[in-house]
Amino acid sequence: MADFQFGKGCGNALFPDDVTFRLSKTKRVRQVFKEDEHIATVRAKDGMLTLGMEGARALHDYFPAPARRVVICEDAVPFVANGKTTFAKHVLSLDPELRAGDEVVVVSESDDLLATGQLLFSPGEVADLDRGAAVDVRRGRDQS
Incomplete structure (x- = not known):
């Protein structure tokens, strides 16, 4: 599987x-x-x-970057690492091969692993959005 x-x-x-x-x-x-x-x-x-x-x-x-990754801006890193939702306005780039519903890893600009979750929209849709959720985070790196 x-x-x-x-x-x-x-x-x-x-x-x-x-x-x-x-x-x-x-x-x-x-x-x-x-x-x-x-x-x-x-x-x-x-x-x-x-x-x-x-x-x-x-x-x-x-996987080498950018595969299976959603890259977010540094402002959102502490929130996403604590398991909070990744919003579209914080997404800098993402793997163009991803599809809505795929399991992804969320990383910082320096490719540090922050969280895992489900991509809610296709890469093109995420790029067009300026608000709303992009990744439903299941688990953050710093979550207890």
Whole structure:
């Protein structure tokens, strides 16, 4: 599923040999962990993966910039790192290959990983927006 959703080779990058799984009540894989770090959750409605910070870190390390990234201005860094929504006016650039609904990593101008979340609009739409949410942040780097 990771190779389909994120690209060839991502399954190996996201899920090393020492991962553990938490199963749902129906005995399906629900969450994936490396030690106690959350890598990803399998969405029940469609089987797609949502990323935890460990999964976002793995994708960030696997793909060279600007792939799978949304780059934001420095003014928004503390808010997004704390798990707040990424607004369109703060987006400086993003991977043009992304689609609305894709899981993305949010980074600073210096490519520091800040958060992971779901892109709400296509790259062209985000560029045209001057207000409103662009990324629904699931988890920020500095969130407790």
